[in-house]
Amino acid sequence: MQPTPLKLKSRRPAHSGQADYTQPSSDQGFLVFDQVSKSFPTAKGRFPVLENVNLSIQQGEFVCFIGHSGCGKSTLLSLVSGFQQATQGSVTLNGQPILKPGPDRMVVFQNYALLPWRTVFENVYLAVKSVWPNKPEAQKRAIVRDHLAMVGLTEAADKRPDQISGGMRQRVSIARALSIRPEVLILDEPFGALDAITKEELQEELLKIWNDHRCTVLMITHDIDEALFLADRLVMMTNGPAAGIGEVMNIPFERPRDRDQIMEDPQYYQLRNHALDFLYNRFAHDES
Numbered sequence: 001m002q003p004t005p006l007k008l009k010s011r012r013p014a015h016s017g018q019a020d021y022t023q024p025s026s027d028q029g030f031l032v033f034d035q036v037s038k039s040f041p042t043a044k045g046r047f048p049v050l051e052n053v054n055l056s057i058q059q060g061e062f063v064c065f066i067g068h069s070g071c072g073k074s075t076l077l078s079l080v081s082g083f084q085q086a087t088q089g090s091v092t093l094n095g096q097p098i099l100k101p102g103p104d105r106m107v108v109f110q111n112y113a114l115l116p117w118r119t120v121f122e123n124v125y126l127a128v129k130s131v132w133p134n135k136p137e138a139q140k141r142a143i144v145r146d147h148l149a150m151v152g153l154t155e156a157a158d159k160r161p162d163q164i165s166g167g168m169r170q171r172v173s174i175a176r177a178l179s180i181r182p183e184v185l186i187l188d189e190p191f192g193a194l195d196a197i198t199k200e201e202l203q204e205e206l207l208k209i210w211n212d213h214r215c216t217v218l219m220i221t222h223d224i225d226e227a228l229f230l231a232d233r234l235v236m237m238t239n240g241p242a243a244g245i246g247e248v249m250n251i252p253f254e255r256p257r258d259r260d261q262i263m264e265d266p267q268y269y270q271l272r273n274h275a276l277d278f279l280y281n282r283f284a285h286d287e288s
């Protein structure tokens, strides 16, 4: 039997090969990169990592970033977290330039970044307390409990990070990040260190949470299938130095998504092959 193609959203044209990033000087997006360049000082002079990046992201969008190792994905998102500043151009959130880190933008890293001597509960509680020191104690603890329940970790609340699996640790990091209700959730290869089954489980949980809470998500990944399952758009970056956005692919599958169903859609393989072609032919990594 022929698979039934999925109904596609008409919100944006399906991927057509042309970049849909914006002309940000007149753009009213929620999160806007406007002519952004970033270089670092080195002993041999300045090293240009990013050049002329323009991108506009809408509130509540799920955007994945892909590109070869070292092209500048983490640097680009560190301009959103506020850990780094652009050398030229601006990154604005709600029309305000991002100048430093803040609780409206939370980052989840591949290596979890949990406090090893604290319990799961305490790791989340400390974040909640730092953002809402004056909330009543019972309310702070309820927020922690709710977010641990959201990622299925109620039973593990009193364990330390070394007493739980990698997948559980990453759930704690996600619960911690979401517990303070950020406007933007930045995920830097969050599932890169996990086995395939745990990774798929967490992708599904993340989508469910995002469906319920709709913050804007920016996620770095090396996995095209992960991006096709999760994202509204896939930003494909050119190679560095002086990397930029090569293309932005719209991912038109209707939500809520079902992994098996989207993989039966002929468009899935067109999009996948297009991204593979971008990475391995048009912008193949030059090892030299």
Ligand SMILES: Nc1ncnc2c1ncn2[C@@H]1O[C@H](COP(=O)(O)OP(=O)(O)OP(=O)(O)O)[C@@H](O)[C@H]1O
Residues within 6 Å of the ligand: 040, 041, 042, 047, 049, 067, 068, 069, 070, 071, 072, 073, 074, 075, 076, 240
């Ligand atoms: N603080 C810094 N000083 C100098 N160079 C830096 C600094 N931070 C990053 N770089 C360089 O910028 C380039 C981009 O690094 P970045 O970590 O953003 O890449 P990436 O695409 O996220 O890589 P990966 O996929 O391997 O994590 C690299 O060449 C890196 O060495």
